[in-house]
Amino acid sequence: MIVRILGEGQFKVEDAVSAELNQLDADLEAAVEHGDEPAFTAALAGLLAKIRATGTPLPPDILEPSELILPHEGSSMDEVRKLLTDEGLIPG
Amino acid sequence: MYMKGTAARMGVMKRVSLVFKAKANKALDKMEDPRETLDYSYQRQLELLTKVRRGVADVATSRKRVELQMNQLQQQADKLQVQARKALGMGRDDLAREALTRKASAQSQLDELQTQYAQLQGEEEKLTLASQRLQARVDAFRTRKETIKATYTAAEAQTRINEAFSGISEEMGDVGMAIQRAEDKTAQMQARAGAIDELMASGALDDAVGGKRDDIQSELDMMSASSDVERELAMLKGEITAAAPKQLEGTSANGDAQAAQAAQAQAAQAQAQAQAPYAPPAPAEQAQPAGIPVSDLPGEPQDGDGS
Numbered sequence: 001m002i003v004r005i006l007g008e009g010q011f012k013v014e015d016a017v018s019a020e021l022n023q024l025d026a027d028l029e030a031a032v033e034h035g036d037e038p039a040f041t042a043a044l045a046g047l048l049a050k051i052r053a054t055g056t057p058l059p060p061d062i063l064e065p066s067e068l069i070l071p072h073e074g075s076s077m078d079e080v081r082k083l084l085t086d087e088g089l090i091p092g
Numbered sequence: 093m094y095m096k097g098t099a100a101r102m103g104v105m106k107r108v109s110l111v112f113k114a115k116a117n118k119a120l121d122k123m124e125d126p127r128e129t130l131d132y133s134y135q136r137q138l139e140l141l142t143k144v145r146r147g148v149a150d151v152a153t154s155r156k157r158v159e160l161q162m163n164q165l166q167q168q169a170d171k172l173q174v175q176a177r178k179a180l181g182m183g184r185d186d187l188a189r190e191a192l193t194r195k196a197s198a199q200s201q202l203d204e205l206q207t208q209y210a211q212l213q214g215e216e217e218k219l220t221l222a223s224q225r226l227q228a229r230v231d232a233f234r235t236r237k238e239t240i241k242a243t244y245t246a247a248e249a250q251t252r253i254n255e256a257f258s259g260i261s262e263e264m265g266d267v268g269m270a271i272q273r274a275e276d277k278t279a280q281m282q283a284r285a286g287a288i289d290e291l292m293a294s295g296a297l298d299d300a301v302g303g304k305r306d307d308i309q310s311e312l313d314m315m316s317a318s319s320d321v322e323r324e325l326a327m328l329k330g331e332i333t334a335a336a337p338k339q340l341e342g343t344s345a346n347g348d349a350q351a352a353q354a355a356q357a358q359a360a361q362a363q364a365q366a367q368a369p370y371a372p373p374a375p376a377e378q379a380q381p382a383g384i385p386v387s388d389l390p391g392e393p394q395d396g397d398g399s
Contacts, residue, residue: 003105004262007218007270009225025103032104047105060228063236063259068105069112072273083108 002064003051007072010064011055021050021068032077032084040077048073116261120254130237133257137230140264144223147271151216154278154285158209161285164292165202169195175308182315191308201288208281215274222270226263233260 001018004010013021024047031040047070058064071080102110123129172195179187236256240249 004109004266006266007222007273009221009266021105022103025105028104060225061232063229063232063256063263065113065116065255065258065262066109068103069108069262070105071108072269080104084104084111 001068002058002066003055003068003070004066005048005051005070005072006075009060010058010062010066011051012058013051013055017050017054021047024050025068032080035077037077040080044071044073044075112262112265113258115265116258119261120257127241129253129257130240133260134230134234134237137226137233137260137264140267141223141226141230144219144226144267144271147274148216148219148223151212151219151274151278154281155209155212155216157285158205158212158281161288162202162205162209165198165205165288168292169198169202172198172308175312178312178316179308182312182319184311184315187308187311194308201291205284205288208277208284212277212281215277219270219274222267226267229260229263 001013001015002010003013003021024043028040028043028047031037031043051070071083075083119133120129123132172191176188176191176195179185179191233256236252240252240256
């Protein structure tokens with residue numbers, strides 16, 4: 001599975017960790033929905049750390065869309081909301 | 093853009109990736125001929141590459157400006173520290189306090205600048221890496237583009253085009269956001285740097301490089317100049333006393349006048365020597381201060397004018 005961390009590039013992650021990633025992502029989602037910034041920050045940091053630890057960077061000459069895309073490190077909840085509503089993206 | 097009901101169960105990561113894919117699909121749908129998509133996208137990629145490189149240069153320029161300003165503030169803080177020490181040595185606690193207050197102000201500006209400087213450095217590194225990644229992807233896209241074009245005979249080519257397009261489109265979206273972030277940080281930094289420039293120009297931190305004399309320094313200089321005069325005067329008095337100890341013993345106002353005259357003459361000579369502010373005369377001269385005729389000096393202690 002290919003995962004992108006915005007601002008860092010793409011990683012190839014074993015499918016085995018996807019359950020763990022999904023749990024962390026559910027936490028992230030819940031935090032965004034409840035407007036819980038500390039929980040959001042913790043969940044995002046956990047996700048990023050997990051991907052960096054278990055994933056291998058995708059070679060730069062491979063052109064593949066990512067299955068999952070993560071906000072960049074240090075994103076605020078507000079920035080993530082904008083990402084989800086399609087604002088602030090450069091049209092590709 | 094996404095469906096709220098299902099999105100809630102999808103997780104943030106999936107939703108973000110869908111937003112990216114939707115963008116790519118929308119762009120693809122606009123194209124009549126898929127080959128046109130490839131060429132058009134490639135042009136866009138080259139433009140973005142130029143933009144990201146310019147972004148790296150802009151951040152670097154901004155970083156250098158901040159660096160310069162940090163050096164100025166550091167110099168200023170060091171200078172104020174020296175001034176405080178000097179003022180304290182002269183017993184001027186008030187001046188020392190003022191110098192230390194300004195130093196604290198310069199220091200706090202410096203601390204904030206340092207934090208932002210580190211951020212800016214981080215942005216520069218990220219953007220440089222993003223630029224390298226994009227370059228590699230653009231190269232890969234060009235290769236893929238030519239291959240697809242050469243074999244473009246079947247409808248299945250459309251799938252390959254879509255893949256390549258989605259892949260590069262995601263990268264471009266990512267890089268585009270990275271540029272935006274770097275621009276935002278740079279703008280913040282520039283606003284901050286401008287504010288500090290104004291602050292320095294106002295004299296609140298006392299401009300170290302503006303050539304303007306600052307008030308603490310001029311007061312210290314004045315005090316130090318007048319104390320130099322006093323010290324020299326005292327030294328000369330001491331010399332006169334050593335040269336004619338008995339004559340000045342129980343001296344009168346007249347004797348003092350003579351001592352002052354001798355001091356003046358000595359000072360004039362010292363000035364003529366032009367080197368150090370004050371060079372102690374050779375022992376031989378000490379016995380007979382220059383500028384005073386030998387005949388004017390008392391031969392016997394009792395013969396002094398004062399008596």
